[in-house]
Amino acid sequence: MFQSSLSLSFPDADQHLEAQVRHIEQHELQAEKHNDNSFSIRSEYGLLRLSATKDQMSLVVETDRDDGLDIMRDFVADYLVEHMPGIKLSDLVWSGNKIVVGTPANFRTMKVVKRVILNEGMLRLTLAGNDLDLFEDGGLHFRLLLPKKPNKKPVWPIRLTSGKVQFPEGQDELHNRVYTARYIRSDQGEMDFDLVRHKGGVAADWAESVSEGTTVGIMGPGGGSYINNNWLLMGGDETALPAISRILERCSPDTKGQVYLSTRKQNYQIDLQKPDGVEISWLQSNGDNELSSAIIDTVLPDDEDIYVWFGGEQNDARKIRKILKFKWKLKSTRFYCAAYWQKI
Numbered sequence: 001m002f003q004s005s006l007s008l009s010f011p012d013a014d015q016h017l018e019a020q021v022r023h024i025e026q027h028e029l030q031a032e033k034h035n036d037n038s039f040s041i042r043s044e045y046g047l048l049r050l051s052a053t054k055d056q057m058s059l060v061v062e063t064d065r066d067d068g069l070d071i072m073r074d075f076v077a078d079y080l081v082e083h084m085p086g087i088k089l090s091d092l093v094w095s096g097n098k099i100v101v102g103t104p105a106n107f108r109t110m111k112v113v114k115r116v117i118l119n120e121g122m123l124r125l126t127l128a129g130n131d132l133d134l135f136e137d138g139g140l141h142f143r144l145l146l147p148k149k150p151n152k153k154p155v156w157p158i159r160l161t162s163g164k165v166q167f168p169e170g171q172d173e174l175h176n177r178v179y180t181a182r183y184i185r186s187d188q189g190e191m192d193f194d195l196v197r198h199k200g201g202v203a204a205d206w207a208e209s210v211s212e213g214t215t216v217g218i219m220g221p222g223g224g225s226y227i228n229n230n231w232l233l234m235g236g237d238e239t240a241l242p243a244i245s246r247i248l249e250r251c252s253p254d255t256k257g258q259v260y261l262s263t264r265k266q267n268y269q270i271d272l273q274k275p276d277g278v279e280i281s282w283l284q285s286n287g288d289n290e291l292s293s294a295i296i297d298t299v300l301p302d303d304e305d306i307y308v309w310f311g312g313e314q315n316d317a318r319k320i321r322k323i324l325k326f327k328w329k330l331k332s333t334r335f336y337c338a339a340y341w342q343k344i
């Protein structure tokens with residue numbers, strides 16, 4: 001177990017605490033209230049404990065993950081500087097596992113070792129690197145970091161003593177997009193990920209012409225998880241095919257449910273390994289909210305342990321999230337609804 005703590009002095013700290021916890025909950029993190037001035041918030045990375053007196057706020061992060069302290073201290077540092085009046089990075093002095101300036105624990109460089117065109121709409125890259133075990137279970141996704149300017153020598157992020165992870169700016173700015181680790185072969189030090197082929201994206205363009213041996217930066221794993229519920233309603237477009245495929249492969253064989261998948265062309269459909277009781281319906285993406293309509297029109301079975309999952313374009317995600325929260329009144333532990341990309 002790794003632990004680190006931080007104490008901040010400022011007026012009316014106790015009054016700020018509850019408001020801030022409610023704000024954090026809007027990010028679909030579950031807060032547990034212990035008493036008026038003490039809360040804890042659990043995430044996939046560990047536990048954050050918050051407490052306050054009239055003029056002091058204490059924050060403690062606890063985690064079993066090797067990269068957990070760096071991830072949680074970065075979140076806390078970002079959050080405090082953005083939302084707490086008057087707090088600066090230089091005010092953040094962590095005790096416990098002290099912070100040394102350097103490479104964040106969840107950052108690594110990897111080499112592109114293979115590029116395969118799966119079909120007209122998707123290509124697969126294989127990355128090689130060490131210590132990939134955590135990618136099997138520590139979250140489905142990772143951030144791909146590339147120099148924004150093609151052919152520029154990359155400058156990678158560093159962890160500051162405040163806990164904040166600082167990304168390079170100006171000429172050295174990085175393009176930072178989330179992808180799903182599709183297959184992990186940690187014994188061989190390799191990981192595959194699939195990219196949707198589309199026009200006008202730095203990552204998409206880079207993937208079209210990247211050569212073997214190129215170094216990339218990645219941060220992760222993080223975000224997304226396998227699902228253990230009995231009955232699933234899932235929906236996603238091509239960007240979510242890798243995540244949905246991984247989740248269905250790991251479901252219990254008794255799982256039942258309905259999955260809606262949309263592709264731009266019929267021949268972009270893929271074979272998915274899934275439990276027999278899960279029905280797959282392929283939709284043709286027609287720019288007419290076909291995915292959100294299919295999800296919203298689904299009649300959920302009674303008396304089932306249900307989970308609803310969606311990954312796709314931002315407008316669809318917004319529409320579906322509203323229905324899940326306000327019409328179906330699902331608790332945040334019963335659904336995942338994420339904007340995977342934004343139509344611009």
Ligand SMILES: Cc1cc2nc3c(=O)[nH]c(=O)nc-3n(C[C@H](O)[C@H](O)[C@H](O)COP(=O)(O)OP(=O)(O)OC[C@H]3O[C@@H](n4cnc5c(N)ncnc54)[C@H](O)[C@@H]3O)c2cc1C
Nearest residue numbers: 178179180195196198201202203204239340341342343344
């Ligand atoms: C949790 C998560 C997991 C994801 N997993 C995957 C994955 O495994 N594979 C994958 O391919 N994507 C995945 N995505 C989506 C991916 O991060 C976005 O599509 C991203 O915008 C691509 O970056 P880019 O640099 O190519 O384009 P950007 O610079 O982000 O955008 C440039 C232009 O391309 C358009 N654009 C972006 N994405 C698409 C698209 N999919 N189709 C059509 N136009 C697009 C934008 O509207 C914009 O006009 C995931 C996203 C999230 C949040």
